[in-house]
Amino acid sequence: MPQIKTFQTNINCGSCVRSVTPFLDEVKGVTIWRVDVDDPRKVLTVEGEASEADIVAMVEEAGFDIEPLPTPAE
Template identity: 75%
Template sequence: MTSIKNFTTNINCGSCVRSVTPFLDDVEGVTIWRVDVEDERKVLSVEGTASADAIIKMVEDAGFDISPL
């Protein structure tokens, strides 16, 4: 079932978004994602069927911190 999962991250600029893009694009079940770099929490919102664990692993593999909201 498709859902939206939100996480706090340290993805804080356009360059960071570009760095994490290939990792998040490779997560099976991710339909769409975005990072609100204007929010102090740097909220990553992910829509799709991917598990939170899979999303967290890929963001960490990209070198960023991530925690579920």
């Protein structure tokens, strides 16, 4: 079952999303991802089996700040 991970970022506009796209598309195990640029926390949601560390590394390599958010209780 794919996992959903959320992160607070500074990816704040369409141009930023385009800049990070090739980096996130390169992460093995990412099924789908999206950034809510309307949320003040600029939340990146990633679905798939990719590790948190791999996602963080690629977003940082793209030049953006990223911090994991707590997983909501089920």
